[in-house]
Amino acid sequence: MKKIFITRKIPQKAVDFLSERFDVEYNDSDIMLPKEELIGRVKDKDGVLCLLTDNIDSDVISAASGKCRIFANYAVGYNNIDVKAASSKGIIVTNTPGVLDDATADLAWALLFAGARRVVEADRYVRDGKFDSWKATLFLGMDISGKTMGVVGSGRIGTNFAKKAKAFGMDIIYTSRHRSERFEEETGGRHVSKEELFRESDFVSLHIPLTEGTMHYVSERELDMMKNSSVLINTARGPVVDEKALVKALQSGQIWGAGLDVFENEPQIEKELYSMDNVVLLPHIGSATVGTREEMGMIAARNIADVLGGKAPENCVNP
Numbered sequence: 187m188k189k190i191f192i193t194r195k196i197p198q199k200a201v202d203f204l205s206e207r208f209d210v211e212y213n214d215s216d217i218m219l220p221k222e223e224l225i226g227r228v229k230d231k232d233g234v235l236c237l238l239t240d241n242i243d244s245d246v247i248s249a250a251s252g253k254c255r256i257f258a259n260y261a262v263g264y265n266n267i268d269v270k271a272a273s274s275k276g277i278i279v280t281n282t283p284g285v286l287d288d289a290t291a292d293l294a295w296a297l298l299f300a301g302a303r304r305v306v307e308a309d310r311y312v313r314d315g316k317f318d319s320w321k322a323t324l325f326l327g328m329d330i331s332g333k334t335m336g337v338v339g340s341g342r343i344g345t346n347f348a349k350k351a352k353a354f355g356m357d358i359i360y361t362s363r364h365r366s367e368r369f370e371e372e373t374g375g376r377h378v379s380k381e382e383l384f385r386e387s388d389f390v391s392l393h394i395p396l397t398e399g400t401m402h403y404v405s406e407r408e409l410d411m412m413k414n415s416s417v418l419i420n421t422a423r424g425p426v427v428d429e430k431a432l433v434k435a436l437q438s439g440q441i442w443g444a445g446l447d448v449f450e451n452e453p454q455i456e457k458e459l460y461s462m463d464n465v466v467l468l469p470h471i472g473s474a475t476v477g478t479r480e481e482m483g484m485i486a487a488r489n490i491a492d493v494l495g496g497k498a499p500e501n502c503v504n505p
């Protein structure tokens with residue numbers, strides 16, 4: 187029987203699916219394995235279901251090579267995997283696109299609302315027993331309808347997010363390497379340069395993958411272009427934003443607020459952020475709905491079953 191390793195706790199449905207077909211070794215402790223242990227456990231496996239917290243670098247890939255046919259990542263982003271090294275060893279890498287578009291776009295909206303309307307700060311105020319009267323100037327936030335929404339990235343999640351902006355009567359602009367007819371048809375958004383987007387937007391939401399080219403895509407330069415009344419939302423990957431530069435921009439009032447689901451050195455966070463009221467902090471829960479996380483597991487499991495059954499998987503990311 188072919189052997190599978192699941193590196194960390196995932197919804198049970200996918201574990202059951204794989205266990206019915208393969209000999210499954212499962213780290214169900216939800217503790218991230220240290221590199222040496224990961225290396226030891228991938229060695230004799232035909233397939234590995236890994237998570238975005240696993241650094242599948244060339245050492246791990248070399249250890250798996252020979253027998254292993256697939257690393258199925260339980261995420262749409264796959265910056266945690268050295269795909270080039272995997273390809274050189276003939277190992278297929280897959281991801282879980284599509285199923286998490288709504289959940290991730292919805293969470294970006296949750297951050298946008300929370301940031302614009304100071305929801306978390308106001309909740310703390312009530313819990314602290316400070317709510318003594320309605321006040322005309324209490325927790326004034328930013329309007330959303332009629333404002334300019336800047337979307338970075340025109341892929342599935344960016345498009346889904348922008349469709350929702352349309353429903354709020356926002357003026358949508360977007361930036362991406364190429365114009366996207368689909369994005370424009372579905373959202374009415376207008377393609378602009380990166381500079382125009384950062385200058386014109388009242389809200390900027392990031393929906394690009396982490397690659398060498400998008401590392402610190404938002405740095406001091408971009409933050410300096412943003413309006414003092416603007417809010418930055420990041421549900422993509424932490425290193426897309428220079429977190430130290432963001433702290434400065436929030437401290438100085440260069441931008442009005444931020445909503446962050448991802449961080450540059452997760453789970454470490456720039457310590458100044460903890461005490462700032464103008465930023466909402468979430469623990470990377472973009473796709474965290476019951477249905478989405480279950481389906482992500484099933485997609486990863488089906489990719490493994492396909493590859494080990496000699497079929498091309500649906501979500502191969504090797505070039």
Ligand code: DGY
Pocket residue numbers: 238260261262263264286422470471472473474
């Ligand atoms: C992904 O799938 O890449 C997400 O970050 C998981 O929430």
